[in-house]
Amino acid sequence: MKYLQTQNSAFVILLIYISTRVFGQKPAPLCTFTNHKTSQYEMHKRLQPLLGKVFQTKDNKENVYSYDIGICVNADPQKKFGENVGVVLKDKYHRHWIIGYYNNSQLIEGTDWLILEYLDGEPYRTHCAQESRKAKIMIKCDRNVKPGEETVKIIREETDRTQDCYYLFEIPTPYICIKEPYYHVFSGSQSVHIPQCLMSVILVFVYILYYK
Numbered sequence: 001m002k003y004l005q006t007q008n009s010a011f012v013i014l015l016i017y018i019s020t021r022v023f024g025q026k027p028a029p030l031c032t033f034t035n036h037k038t039s040q041y042e043m044h045k046r047l048q049p050l051l052g053k054v055f056q057t058k059d060n061k062e063n064v065y066s067y068d069i070g071i072c073v074n075a076d077p078q079k080k081f082g083e084n085v086g087v088v089l090k091d092k093y094h095r096h097w098i099i100g101y102y103n104n105s106q107l108i109e110g111t112d113w114l115i116l117e118y119l120d121g122e123p124y125r126t127h128c129a130q131e132s133r134k135a136k137i138m139i140k141c142d143r144n145v146k147p148g149e150e151t152v153k154i155i156r157e158e159t160d161r162t163q164d165c166y167y168l169f170e171i172p173t174p175y176i177c178i179k180e181p182y183y184h185v186f187s188g189s190q191s192v193h194i195p196q197c198l199m200s201v202i203l204v205f206v207y208i209l210y211y212k
Contacts, residue, residue: 031047051073054068055068087118155170
């Protein structure tokens, strides 16, 4: 199933390219990774299948603020706040602030996590040296989350510093978890897949029985 979902996401990107070249249609918006030498296609492939999804969340302080977050797509489908908006912050008084744009993105990779950064948001007025806002979206491994049921939450707004302030979001997903290696045990004409951890238990048990 995961293989098919990955293949489908790659097919969508290929279809966008073909439609643009053949029919003259505008391509769907994708992130622009300005400081990466790796190809844009490879960078986007690492974000599949969350690519193109939009999430909403509220803060933990009486729900005064709400956030719309797009994964390499406009956070507001109606584009009321302009083009290339990756994250937008809104309050209950109908004010809004652009946190970052996805046409100036960065991607940091770990063993079982990614951090997608959107830069060039609206400047702070009184703190953080009046620098531009930016969003950091941590996408981390969580096998307890069902595929397609991911949610986002705001972790904090880091402003207790003179520069390099940011908004930190978190999206748990099983898609970026490292696949556990399997051993193949053949029984007649059938092949049984055994996870590495279970295989280790079996080997220890056999060792105890043999040498006791």
